[in-house]
Amino acid sequence: LWKLVPSGNDDGFYYIYSCYYTKKRFVKGGAGNKQVGSFDGKQYDDQLWRLVPRFQADIYTDDIFHFDNRQGSTSITRTISVTTGIVTTESSSFKSTTTFKTSMEASLGGSKASAEFSQALETSLSSSTTSSWSKTEQIVFTIPPKKNFKVMQHKVNFEGVIPSDSCTMMTSIKIFESDTATFSDPDKFIM
Numbered sequence: 001l002w003k004l005v006p007s008g009n010d011d012g013f014y015y016i017y018s019c020y021y022t023k024k025r026f027v028k029g030g031a032g033n034k035q036v037g038s039f040d041g042k043q044y045d046d047q048l049w050r051l052v053p054r055f056q057a058d059i060y061t062d063d064i065f066h067f068d069n070r071q072g073s074t075s076i077t078r079t080i081s082v083t084t085g086i087v088t089t090e091s092s093s094f095k096s097t098t099t100f101k102t103s104m105e106a107s108l109g110g111s112k113a114s115a116e117f118s119q120a121l122e123t124s125l126s127s128s129t130t131s132s133w134s135k136t137e138q139i140v141f142t143i144p145p146k147k148n149f150k151v152m153q154h155k156v157n158f159e160g161v162i163p164s165d166s167c168t169m170m171t172s173i174k175i176f177e178s179d180t181a182t183f184s185d186p187d188k189f190i191m
Contacts, residue, residue, distance in 0.1 A: 001018075001019040001020065002016045002017065002018060002019060002026065003016070003017050003019055004016055004017075004049075004051075005017055007048055012050050013048040013049065013050050014048070014049050014050070014051065015043065015047055015048065015049070016047075016049055018038060021038070021040070023040040024038040024039065024040045025038060025039055025040070025043070025047045026038060026047065026049065027039045027044075027046055027047045028046050028047075028049075029046065052161060053103075053106065053107055053161070054103035054104075054106075054107070054160060054161055054162075054165065055103055055104060055106075055107035055158040055159060055160055055161070055165065056107060056158075056159045057104070057107040057108050057109075057156050057157070057158055057159075058156065058157040058159070059108070059117075059154070059155075059156050059191060060154075060155055060156075060157075060191055061152050061153070061154055061155075061189065061190045061191045062152065062153050062154075062155045062170075063150055063151075063152055064080065064082065064151050064152065064153050064173065065078070065080045065141070065150060065151040066149070066150040066151075067141075067143045067148075067149050067150070068148045068149070068181075069143045069144065069145055069146070069147050069148070069149065070146055070147065070148050070179070072143075072145045072146070073145050074145055075142050075143060075144050075145060076142070076143045077140060077141070077142050077143075078140070078141050078143065079138050079139070079140050079141075080138070080139055080141065080151065081136055081137075081138055081139075082136065082137055082138075082139050082151075082153070082173055083134055083135070083136040083170050084120070084134065084135055084153075084170050084171060084172060084173075085120070085123070085124040085133050085134030085135055085169070085170065086120075086121075086124040086125070086133040086134055086167050086168070086169045086170075087133070087134050087167060087168050087169075087170070088133070088164075088166070088167040089163075089164075089166045089167060089168075097125045100125065100165070101121050101122070101125050104121055104158055104169075105117075105118060105121060107158065108156070116154065116171055117154070117156060117169065117171065120169055120170075120171045120172075121169065124169065134170070139173075141175075144177075146179065147177050147178070147179065148177070148178045148179070148180065148181065148183070149175070149176070149177050149178075150175075150176045150183065151173050151174070151175055151176075152173065152174050152176060152189065152190065153170055153171060153172070153173045153174070154170075154171040154189075154191070155168060155169065155170050155171070156168065156169045174189050
């Protein structure tokens with residue numbers, strides 16, 4: 001186990017001390033990935049660490065389909081492709097979906113739809129292979145005459161500090177119908 005101790009300079013840097021060997025600090029001895037160790041002497045800059053979020057999350061509502069049939073006298077049928085789940089920007093494999101999921105949840109913060117996103121993460125990451133983290137299906141919609149119709153979906157773009165971590169999560173869809181140019185949103189789905 002390790003404990004984080006602020007550098008004392010109010011600069012966002014920390015010393016990482018061992019809880020077992022209480023004088024030992026985590027040290028980065030060089031540029032290589034494996035050049036790390038511990039040290040119990042004088043404090044130096046190579047022992048300072050800054051914690052950075054793994055992801056920046058951009059949460060939004062996407063208009064995935066819109067058809068205004070208010071001038072029409074007959075129903076219109078359209079088939080659209082809808083993807084739910086997590087789509088990675090690169091074909092990646094993750095050693096631990098638990099830490100990946102935890103990092104994603106932390107980047108969401110206290111968003112108003114965090115329960116929805118947490119459930120989507122849980123469902124998507126339950127598969128051990130990234131190719132199974134999303135599902136695309138064709139859905140047939142019938143737009144009645146005299147109706148303005150749109151399909152919206154919550155999405156989160158996770159921009160990773162490590163580029164191969166970047167991905168987009170897409171939740172379930174919601175259908176909006178209106179007799180006017182605007183749509184009522186009583187449950188505040190649109191973010």
